[in-house]
Amino acid sequence: MDTTSILSERINNLSESATLKMTKLGRELAAQGANIISLSVGEPDFNTPDHIKDAAKKALDENYTRYSPVPGYPELRKAIVKKLKEENGLDYDISQIVVSTGAKQSLSNAILCVINPGDEVIIPTPYWVSYSEMVNLAEGKSVFINTSIASDFKITPQELENAITEKTKLFMFSSPCNPTGSVYSKEELAALVDVFEKHPQIYIISDEIYEHINFKSKHESIAQFESIKDRVILINGFSKSYAMTGWRLGYLAASKEIAAANDKLQGQTTSGTCSIAQRAGIAAYEGGLESVHKMKEAFERRRSLVYDALRDIPDVKVNLPEGAFYFFPDVSAFFGRKDEDGNIIENSSDLALYLLNKAHVATVGGDSFGNNDCIRLSYAASDQQLIEALRRIKTALGKLK
Numbered sequence: 366m367d368t369t370s371i372l373s374e375r376i377n378n379l380s381e382s383a384t385l386k387m388t389k390l391g392r393e394l395a396a397q398g399a400n401i402i403s404l405s406v407g408e409p410d411f412n413t414p415d416h417i418k419d420a421a422k423k424a425l426d427e428n429y430t431r432y433s434p435v436p437g438y439p440e441l442r443k444a445i446v447k448k449l450k451e452e453n454g455l456d457y458d459i460s461q462i463v464v465s466t467g468a469k470q471s472l473s474n475a476i477l478c479v480i481n482p483g484d485e486v487i488i489p490t491p492y493w494v495s496y497s498e499m500v501n502l503a504e505g506k507s508v509f510i511n512t513s514i515a516s517d518f519k520i521t522p523q524e525l526e527n528a529i530t531e532k533t534k535l536f537m538f539s540s541p542c543n544p545t546g547s548v549y550s551k552e553e554l555a556a557l558v559d560v561f562e563k564h565p566q567i568y569i570i571s572d573e574i575y576e577h578i579n580f581k582s583k584h585e586s587i588a589q590f591e592s593i594k595d596r597v598i599l600i601n602g603f604s605k606s607y608a609m610t611g612w613r614l615g616y617l618a619a620s621k622e623i624a625a626a627n628d629k630l631q632g633q634t635t636s637g638t639c640s641i642a643q644r645a646g647i648a649a650y651e652g653g654l655e656s657v658h659k660m661k662e663a664f665e666r667r668r669s670l671v672y673d674a675l676r677d678i679p680d681v682k683v684n685l686p687e688g689a690f691y692f693f694p695d696v697s698a699f700f701g702r703k704d705e706d707g708n709i710i711e712n713s714s715d716l717a718l719y720l721l722n723k724a725h726v727a728t729v730g731g732d733s734f735g736n737n738d739c740i741r742l743s744y745a746a747s748d749q750q751l752i753e754a755l756r757r758i759k760t761a762l763g764k765l766k
Contacts, residue, residue, distance in 0.1 A: 420644055
């Protein structure tokens with residue numbers, strides 16, 4: 366039976382997450398006995414800090430096991446308001462915070478609340494794989510601004526201005542960026558704000574989930590510019606900074622109108638997120654940044670290790686990312702070459718599959734992120750795994766002729 370005939374066009378037109386697909390393929394090979402090193406998943410390889418886990422255990426003992434308010438416990442939303450003020454210099458009211466089941470849900474909710482069918486959403490490439498698919502679900506149209514490694518994968522104000530039309534409703538980006546690790550400075554953000562000030566119909570989704578994994582300077586949010594703050598939908602969460610990926614805890618901060626719309630939407634879909642995860646989130650934000658800084662130090666050391674190793678591979682172009690825990694090297698020099706079996710590497714997905722099957726290293730093709738010249742490598746792995754993975758990659762690429 367052809368199941369596509371009974372499924373909605375909405376789901377048939379939705380692509381599978383490339384990062385999750387490569388992780389799945391890697392696990393399948395590992396189950397067959399292959400020694401797979403996964404550099405495909407965007408997940409810190411650290412454990413959730415003990416004081417956060419202890420708070421979750423305490424929450425169970427205190428019977429926080431019932432439905433929470435749809436936008437989150439007031440205590441957690443107050444902790445978020447305090448965090449945004451003290452760490453980012455941003456003033457929000459508790460009514461402007463909506464807690465969701467991961468920053469991914471916050472993103473999806475925000476897009477569904479703002480976009481009408483046919484509205485255009487500007488997305489700089491490369492972008493996180495789910496951005497454009499979320500726009501598709503909202504029946505919007507993604508408009509891409511292509512960047513390259515030469516510009517550290519960042520857009521200019523003129524490129525932004527050129528992409529805007531009368532149908533533009535939303536601009537969305539991440540800084541620090543997944544997949545490139547690029548970080549926008551305050552000066553670069555201010556230059557983009559100058560453009561947005563001329564187009565008051567455009568809202569901005571600022572995905573700041575990697576804010577604490579920033580090797581450049583302190584994190585800069587585009588929400589700090591008062592002239593556009595009411596149009597900024599700030600997305601953040603606990604997964605990357607506090608190694609809480611499985612807890613599924615994220616949030617958005619926005620104008621009261623947009624926050625109320627997200628509350629309304631969430632009330633008809635998932636309602637409030639996991640009560641235990643929320644109590645753990647309170648402990649995370651009240652417990653200081655010591656664990657965050659230790660994790661960042663480890664990532665910075667690994668960044669140097671991987672950077673040196675990638676620079677040592679002939680025909681690989683690489684820049685030094687300023688944040689997150691990814692490299693996005695340009696591997697287009699290998700397109701058109703053949704492997705030992707005579708198969709031609711046509712694109713980045715082919716190369717990622719080649720590295721998985723021959724080198725037993727899981728990466729992700731850049732075409733899924735909007736840039737086919739590159740592949741994404743996560744360095745959220747141990748030093749030993751990274752050294753071995755890069756050795757395997759160098760050997761495998763050297764065999765392409």
